[in-house]
Each structure stands twice: as structure tokens, then as C-alpha cells.
Amino acid sequence: MNKPALETTPLMRRNTVDIVRASLKRRYARERRFRLLGATAVILGLIFVALLFADIILKGYTAFQQTYVRLPVTLDAEAIDPEGTRSQEVIADADYMELIRNALYQLFPEVTDRRERRLLTSMISVGAPQLVRKHVLAHPEQIGTTQELWILAGADIDMLIKGHIDRRLPESERRVKDQMLSWISRLEAEGRVAKRFNTLFFTNSTSREPELAGIAGALMGSFYTLLLTLILSFPIGVGAAVYLEEFASRNRWNDLIEVNINNLAAVPSIVFGLLGLAVFIGFFGVPRSTPLVGALVLTLMTLPTIIIASRAALKSVPPSIREAALGVGASPLQTQFHHVLPLAMPGMLTGTIIGMAQALGETAPLLMIGMIAFIVDIPHGFTDMATVLPVQIYLWADSPERGFVERTSAAIMVLLAFLFAMNLAAVLLRRRFERRW
Amino acid sequence: MSNWLLLLIVLVIMALAYQLGRRRAIARVGGPHQVKHLHSLPGYHGFYAALWAGIPALFMMGLWIGFQDQVIITLLTHALPPQQVEGLSAGQLNLLISDIRSLATGNIVSAQVTAELQAAADYYNHLHEISRIAMWVVVLALAVGAMLAVWLQIHPHLRARNRVESIILTIMIVCSSIAILTTLGIVLSVVFESIRFFNLISPLEFFFGTNWSPQIALRADQVGASGSFGVIPLFVGTLVISAIAMLVSVPIGLLSAIYLSEYASRQVRATAKPVLEVLAGIPTVVYGFFAALTVAPMIRGLGTSMGLDVASESALAAGLVMGIMIIPFVSSLSDDVINAVPQAMRDGSYALGATRSETIRRVIIPAALPGIVGSILLAVSRAIGETMIVVMAAGLSANLSINPLDSLTTVTVQIVTLLTGDQEFDSPKTLAAFALGLTLFVVTLALNVVALSIVRKYREQYE
Numbered sequence: 001m002n003k004p005a006l007e008t009t010p011l012m013r014r015n016t017v018d019i020v021r022a023s024l025k026r027r028y029a030r031e032r033r034f035r036l037l038g039a040t041a042v043i044l045g046l047i048f049v050a051l052l053f054a055d056i057i058l059k060g061y062t063a064f065q066q067t068y069v070r071l072p073v074t075l076d077a078e079a080i081d082p083e084g085t086r087s088q089e090v091i092a093d094a095d096y097m098e099l100i101r102n103a104l105y106q107l108f109p110e111v112t113d114r115r116e117r118r119l120l121t122s123m124i125s126v127g128a129p130q131l132v133r134k135h136v137l138a139h140p141e142q143i144g145t146t147q148e149l150w151i152l153a154g155a156d157i158d159m160l161i162k163g164h165i166d167r168r169l170p171e172s173e174r175r176v177k178d179q180m181l182s183w184i185s186r187l188e189a190e191g192r193v194a195k196r197f198n199t200l201f202f203t204n205s206t207s208r209e210p211e212l213a214g215i216a217g218a219l220m221g222s223f224y225t226l227l228l229t230l231i232l233s234f235p236i237g238v239g240a241a242v243y244l245e246e247f248a249s250r251n252r253w254n255d256l257i258e259v260n261i262n263n264l265a266a267v268p269s270i271v272f273g274l275l276g277l278a279v280f281i282g283f284f285g286v287p288r289s290t291p292l293v294g295a296l297v298l299t300l301m302t303l304p305t306i307i308i309a310s311r312a313a314l315k316s317v318p319p320s321i322r323e324a325a326l327g328v329g330a331s332p333l334q335t336q337f338h339h340v341l342p343l344a345m346p347g348m349l350t351g352t353i354i355g356m357a358q359a360l361g362e363t364a365p366l367l368m369i370g371m372i373a374f375i376v377d378i379p380h381g382f383t384d385m386a387t388v389l390p391v392q393i394y395l396w397a398d399s400p401e402r403g404f405v406e407r408t409s410a411a412i413m414v415l416l417a418f419l420f421a422m423n424l425a426a427v428l429l430r431r432r433f434e435r436r437w
Numbered sequence: 438m439s440n441w442l443l444l445l446i447v448l449v450i451m452a453l454a455y456q457l458g459r460r461r462a463i464a465r466v467g468g469p470h471q472v473k474h475l476h477s478l479p480g481y482h483g484f485y486a487a488l489w490a491g492i493p494a495l496f497m498m499g500l501w502i503g504f505q506d507q508v509i510i511t512l513l514t515h516a517l518p519p520q521q522v523e524g525l526s527a528g529q530l531n532l533l534i535s536d537i538r539s540l541a542t543g544n545i546v547s548a549q550v551t552a553e554l555q556a557a558a559d560y561y562n563h564l565h566e567i568s569r570i571a572m573w574v575v576v577l578a579l580a581v582g583a584m585l586a587v588w589l590q591i592h593p594h595l596r597a598r599n600r601v602e603s604i605i606l607t608i609m610i611v612c613s614s615i616a617i618l619t620t621l622g623i624v625l626s627v628v629f630e631s632i633r634f635f636n637l638i639s640p641l642e643f644f645f646g647t648n649w650s651p652q653i654a655l656r657a658d659q660v661g662a663s664g665s666f667g668v669i670p671l672f673v674g675t676l677v678i679s680a681i682a683m684l685v686s687v688p689i690g691l692l693s694a695i696y697l698s699e700y701a702s703r704q705v706r707a708t709a710k711p712v713l714e715v716l717a718g719i720p721t722v723v724y725g726f727f728a729a730l731t732v733a734p735m736i737r738g739l740g741t742s743m744g745l746d747v748a749s750e751s752a753l754a755a756g757l758v759m760g761i762m763i764i765p766f767v768s769s770l771s772d773d774v775i776n777a778v779p780q781a782m783r784d785g786s787y788a789l790g791a792t793r794s795e796t797i798r799r800v801i802i803p804a805a806l807p808g809i810v811g812s813i814l815l816a817v818s819r820a821i822g823e824t825m826i827v828v829m830a831a832g833l834s835a836n837l838s839i840n841p842l843d844s845l846t847t848v849t850v851q852i853v854t855l856l857t858g859d860q861e862f863d864s865p866k867t868l869a870a871f872a873l874g875l876t877l878f879v880v881t882l883a884l885n886v887v888a889l890s891i892v893r894k895y896r897e898q899y900e
Contacts, residue, residue, distance in 0.1 A: 263885060
């Protein structure tokens with residue numbers, strides 16, 4: 001294409017059409033390649049989404065079932081309620097582990113060695129006596145009879161039944177001993193082992209034992225934290241948006257506010273944790289690990305989102321509405337509260353829901369303010385020690401037991417379900433109230 | 438509990454004030470039929486009374502709850518017997534105070550419960566009781582007093598509506614100022630603690646040291662002795678992981694933005710775009726779990742099969758997953774700027790006989806480049822500030838290495854590990870976290886400001 005080349009071949013009449021024609025094939029090939037590259041990128045992105053969800057679901061769906069062993073437990077009146085008072089306290093005080101143990105020994109009369117017997121009882125969860133106690137308290141009339149009860153199995157047995165522990169491995173590489181394996185096989189043959197829906201996962205709080213660990217405490221913690229975040233951030237966010245969008249004159253103070261809000265939206269979340277730690281806990285002495293301090297931090301984090309969305313909603317209300325209201329003598333504030341705000345409210349709510357969804361999934365700043373404490377009690381208020389769902393996920397993900405892997409995945413599924421519900425609500429809200437002026 | 442009760446009572450007083458104010462306004466003009474003689478509607482008189490009854494009282498209550506602990510602690514420290522306080526360092530004094538507090542609230546105490554400690558705890562409880570009663574008296578007096586004062590003021594010419602409106606406007610200004618207060622709070626909290634940190638460790642050592650092992654500082658004889666607070670390894674780790682993340686997210690994000698905005702049919706775009714954006718809505722702890730339990734073992738297995746030595750917590754795993762997380766940030770921002778390029782420019786290029794890909798490469802990308810750079814910078818700042826993925830998947834040991842197969846650590850990981858668990862507020866170990874936080878805040882803020890100004894400047898060109 002350079003000049004000397006053209007001059008040396010004067011006979012070849014190279015005009016533009018020829019050049020284009022000669023290179024056309026190459027250019028089309030390049031076009032196809034580029035297009036393919038773009039499609040590959042999109043498909044890759046979609047594959048990542050699919051992989052992520054498939055991984056979580058495959059790892060976690062088993063957590064919604066839990067292994068139970070059916071044992072003929074003799075609810076011995078002598079052991080539970082020797083004086084026949086049937087009082088709740090006496091019944092609650094009885095040693096139910098003993099009853100379960102006896103039931104096991106009865107099923108396996110050949111096991112007499114102390115060490116073997118201990119191995120036998122280790123198949124049962126340490127939380128099983130609690131459940132039996134609950135059952136007896138609910139059915140005191142069964143005392144003195146022998147009942148076929150479904151007893152919660154230990155975590156290792158649960159993993160074995162769910163197939164997470166390979167039975168073909170040599171004994172030394174397996175968490176479950178050969179002996180236990182043979183007992184389990186016998187129980188299975190007798191139809192005494194079954195997987196049932198894991199209600200404990202939804203009613204229990206966290207626990208050191210995977211088979212007893214549940215998300216109720218974290219859910220309640222998340223609930224209180226989010227409720228307070230909503231109570232604080234929604235009015236503040238709407239107030240700020242209305243002022244900035246409708247009343248603020250362009251002066252230095254308001255510019256400063258604007259720049260600040262945009263910057264805050266991009267500050268790393270962990271910095272908010274440092275703020276919470278130094279100001280709320282260190283300076284004001286707000287009790288740590290509580291929904292109260294969590295909500296304060298999350299409020300500051302979600303405010304920019306809510307303010308920005310609310311301002312967009314206010315902007316979309318046409319000026320004619322305001323002019324009409326002002327024209328019939330309404331004051332500027334009456335115009336806002338009676339006319340503009342109701343029209344902008346759906347948009348504001350959408351922004352708030354999205355902000356709440358972000359707050360629900362936030363973890364890092366909450367680690368700073370102590371919400372990673374191991375708390376077994378289910379919180380009952382804003383100032384009770386609590387943890388939240390994403391932090392619970394973080395804690396469980398760190399646990400070495402195999403049983404926690406499926407529980408973590410299941411908790412993630414619950415969290416994602418809530419997030420999708422919130423986002424869906426936002427989308428529906430937007431669609432329902434979308435309006436063209 | 439008693440605070441909630443007080444809050445409820447104040448709210449009830451506010452409701453009462455509304456009713457009283459309204460009735461009085463009507464009564465002053467002589468019945469409901471004469472309301473036209475009022476300057477404002479009766480409801481505004483009610484609101485005026487309610488706002489006055491509520492705001493000062495609630496404000497007082499907030500102040501009281503916020504500051505009572507500090508006042509009580511100061512009183513307590515002065516009241517402690519001198520032989521108990523004498524010769525204690527600030528840290529030991531803090532420990533003593535927290536012991537007294539734990540004892541008073543019935544928690545576990547680190548020291549032996551002596552008679553003096555018990556007495557101090559009793560005194561602490563006593564002060565709290567006084568403070569509680571005083572707060573009730575002051576708050577209720579304020580509420581009722583203000584209500585009565587306003588009630589007496591009410592007459593037909595009172596400009597109640599204007600006053601109510603100016604109060605509400607003031608409240609809204611306060612709401613919008615919270616953004617500034619937040620920024621101020623962030624700056625003050627990290628700056629003050631960082632200054633305390635730099636008093637113990639020299640900034641030179643902090644910014645140019647190559648050895649990071651904050652644990653050493655716990656031993657009293659070695660406080661800041663061995664250059665253990667050098668952040669270079671953390672910076673390097675952060676950079677390596679962010680670079681991997683950008684290597685994943687920029688090509689995928691940019692190409693999908695181009696494909697979706699230039700090639701894809703309306704239907705494909707309508708489904709693929711929201712699905713990709715799902716990635717942005719997933720909590721980072723989920724990515725962390727995915728990285729730690731699925732990607733890291735996979736990479737390790739892959740590396741071992743190829744004869745490479747891969748750490749079980751590798752920077753590569755964290756970076757890859759972080760890259761996946763950032764894809765939607767790059768793609769939707771780039772999508773915006775690509776869509777902002779006027780159609781006329783495309784048409785002109787097609788008219789000259791260019792193919793679509795040539796148009797994209799020679800016309801659209803150059804036109805959109807500033808915006809794309811801005812979106813990439815925003816993504817970088819996201820990657821630097823990202824916490825949970827690296828905490829869960831990148832490891833804790835500060836290796837000075839740029840090998841992505843090593844276990845590297847980042848600034849955010851160290852902040853989390855330094856500040857979780859038991860801590861006292863004046864050890865260099867804890868303060869170091871705030872110095873790291875300050876660095877993180879400054880770096881990401883600078884990136885954001887630059888990115889936002891680029892994006893904004895560019896957008897105005899076509900408008």
C-alpha cells in the first residue's frame with residue numbers, strides 16, 4: 001500500500017474496490033472471530049453464574065434432610081418420673097441419654113465391651129436426649145411404655161448415609177470405623193435408618209455439632225438488624241433526597257454533601273466497620289455484637305444507595321405536578337408531601353429494597369463490630385447479642401467438619417432465596433408503578 | 438428496656454400534644470365553625486405542639502444515652518481509691534474499668550473479685566441508677582414543659598404551618614448532612630488511631646518495610662522492635678490479587694458489554710444482561726465460600742497434576758473468583774458508555790464500508806475509551822476494597838511474592854484478622870488495622886474520584 005510499491009507496478013490498476021475485494025475474506029473472517037469472542041465472553045459469564053449455583057446447590061441440598069435412627073426406647077417410669085408426679089420439672093430433669101443408650105444395648109445385645117459400647121452410643125447425636133425430652137414433655141402419657149422413636153444420628157453417621165463418606169475406603173482413611181459400618185448396615189437392613197426433613201436446621205441456632213446447627217438465631221439476628229436499618233435509613237434517606245433534590249440551592253455546603261454521598265457509595269465496606277468500631281463502640285459505648293450497632297453501621301452504608309435512588313425517583317416526577325400544586329396555593333412542603341412524594345414513593349421503595357438487599361448480604365463490616373461471636377441463644381431484641389446470616393455462613397465455612405459444608409451451602413441457599421425475593425419485589429414494584437408522563 | 442419504655446412515653450406525649458394543640462387552636466377561635474379565622478389549619482397547631490414536645494426530649498435522650506457511659510467512667514475513675522489507681526498505665530486502667538463494668542453487669546471478670554472491686558462495681562451500678570432516674574426526669578420534664586409552653590403560645594394568629602415547615606426543613610437538612618458526618622466519622626476514626634499508631638511505629642517503617650508480622654508486637658519486650666509492620670507484602674499481595682481479578686473481569690466484562698450492546702438480539706440482551714447482573718447481587722461471602730471450597734482445591738489439584746506446587750489457599754483462586762464477581766461492574770458500566778456513543782458515528786463508519794467489528798474497534802472503543810477506563814478504575818477500587826473473598830480464600834501469611842500460586846495476603850484480610858477476636862485499643866497490633874484502613878480509604882477514594890470524574894467528563898461530551 002506504500003507509494004513506491006504502487007509506482008513500481010503501474011500496470012496493475014489498483015483501485016479501492018480491488019483492495020477491498022482482496023481483503024474482504026480476511027475482514028469477514030476477522031468479523032466472525034470478533035463476534036465469536038464476544039459471544040464467548042457472554043457465555044463464559046453465564047457459565048460462571050450456572051457453575052456457582054450448581055456448586056452451591058449440589059453441595060447443600062442434602063442439608064435439608066437429616067439422618068435419624070429408629071430405636072425402641074423404653075420410657076421407663078422409674079427413670080423419668082419415679083414418684084409419678086408428672087410435673088414438668090421432674091420430667092425435664094431425667095437422664096434421657098441413659099434411656100437411648102439402653103435402647104441401643106437392647107438392639108445390639110452382643111456388644112458388651114465398654115469401649116465398643118461407647119462407640120455404639122457415639123452413633124447418636126449428643127443433642128438426641130434433648131429431643132427425646134421434648135417428645136416426652138409433649139406426650140407425658142407415654143411414660144412407662146416402649147416407643148419406637150426417631151433418634152437424631154451423629155454427624156458422621158449422617159455423612160455416611162448421605163454418601164459423603166466412602167464406605168469402600170480402608171478403615172484407617174475413614175472417619176467411621178468398620179464396626180460402626182456393620183451396625184449401620186444392620187440397622188439399615190431392619191429399616192431403622194431414614195432421612196427425614198431437617199426441621200432442626202430452621203429452628204435451632206448455631207452449634208458446635210453439625211447435626212444440631214441451625215440458622216434460626218442468625219435469621220432472627222438478620223431480621224432485627226435489617227428492621228432497625230430500615231427504620232433508620234428510609235426516613236433519613238428520603239428526607240435527604242427531598243431536601244437535596246427539591247430545596248437545596250447550589251451552594252458550597254450542598255455541593256459538599258453531593259460529593260460526599262457519591263464517594264460514600266464507593267467506600268469499601270470494611271472501612272465502615274472501622275468507623276463502627278471506633279465511633280459507635282469505642283466512643284459511644286454501644287454494646288458490641290448487637291443488632292443495634294450492626295444496624296447503625298449498615299444504615300450509614302445503605303444511605304447513599306437510598307438517597308441516590310430516591311433522587312432519581314423525585315427527578316422523574318414531572319414539574320407540572322409541582323406547578324399545579326403550587327398554583328392552587330399549596331406551600332412548597334405541602335406540594336412535596338401531598339403530591340410529589342406519593343408519586344415518587346414506588347421508585348424510592350425500589351431503591352430502599354435494593355439497599356436492604358445489599359445490607360442483608362453484607363459481612364465484612366459486621367466482623368469488625370463483633371457479630372462473629374459464637375451465640376447459641378436466639379436473639380429477642382435489638383440489644384441482645386446476635387449474629388447475622390452472612391456472618392454465620394462465614395463462620396461455618398471455616399469449620400473443618402464435613403457436615404458444616406452442606407449446612408453452609410444450605411444457609412447460602414436460604415440467604416440467596418431472601419435476596420431473590422427482595423430483588424423480585426423491587427422489580428415487580430417498579431413494573432407495577434412504572435408510569436410514563 | 439427502660440429506654441424503650443421512655444421512648445414510648447415520649448411518643449405518647451407527642452400524640453397527646455397533637456390533640457391538645459389542635460383542640461386549643463379550635464377553642465381559641467370559638468369552635469370548629471370559626472376555623473377560617475385561624476392562620477393555619479388546626480392540625481398544624483397540633484403538629485407544632487407535638488414536634489416541640491418530642492424533638493428536644495428525644496434529642497436530650499439521645500445525647501444522654503450516647504454520653505452517659507463516658508461521664509460515668511470519668512466519675513468512677515475519680516472516685517476510685519488512689520492506692521488502687523496509682524501507678525497504673527492507661528492500658529491497665531482500662532482493664533480495671535472494664536473489669537468493674539463486667540462485674541457490675543454480671544459478666545465474667547478477668548481478675549480476682551476483691552472487696553474494692555466489688556465496691557467500685559456497686560458504685561458503678563449506683564451511678565447508672567442515678568443517671569437512669571435523672572434521664573427520665575429530665576426527658577419527661579422537657580417533653581411536658583415544651584408541650585405546655587407551646588400550648589400557651591397557641592392563638593389564632595400563630596403562624597403554625599410556617600413554623601412546622603421550617604422545623605421539617607431543618608430536619609431534612611440534618612438528614613442530608615449525615616453523609617458528611619459519616620465521612621467525617623470515617624476520617625476522624627481512622628486518622629486518630631493511625632496517628633497513635635505512627636507514634637509507636639515510624640511511617641517510614643510502615644510504608645517501606647518488607648516484613649509484616651504483627652503478632653510479634655504482642656510480646657512486651659519487642660513492641661515495634663523488629664520492623665514487623667512493613668506493609669509492602671500486603672500491598673504486593675493486594676496488587677497481585679487485584680491484577681488477577683482484572684485479568685479475568687476486564688476482557689470478559691468488556692467483550693460481553695460489546696457483544697450485548699452491538700451484536701445481540703433484543704431477546705438475548707434482555708435475558709443475558711440480567712443474568713450477568715445476578716453476579717453483582719450475590720453476597721461476597723458466597724463467593725468466598727465458592728473460592729475456598731471449590732476453586733482453590735480445583736486449582737491445587739490441577740497444579741499438582743501438572744507438577745506445580747500450589748498452596749491450598751492461593752492468590753489465584755481468590756483472584757479468579759473476585760474477577761467473576763467484578764464482571765458485571767465492568768460490563769454494565771462499559772455498556773452504558775458504549776450505548777452513549779451516538780448512532781451517527783456508527784452509521785458514518787458503516788457508510789464508509791467498515792464491518793461491525795472494525796467500527797467497534799476503530800470508532801466506538803476510541804470514542805468510549807475514557808468511560809471504559811473510568812469503569813475499569815472503579816472495578817479496581819472494588820477489587821482492592823473487597824474483603825470476604827480474600828479473607829476466606831487467600832490466606833493469612835504475608836509472603837513477599839508475586840507468584841499467584843502462593844498464599845498471599847491483602848490489606849483487607851489483615852484488617853479483619855487484626856480486629857477480630859480479643860483486643861485492646863492501644864496495642865500497635867490493633868492500631869495497625871486503622872493505619873491500614875486509612876491507606877485503603879485514601880487509595881480507593883483517590884481511584885474513585887479519578888474514575889468518577891473521567892466518566893462524568895466523558896458523558897457530557899455528547900449531551
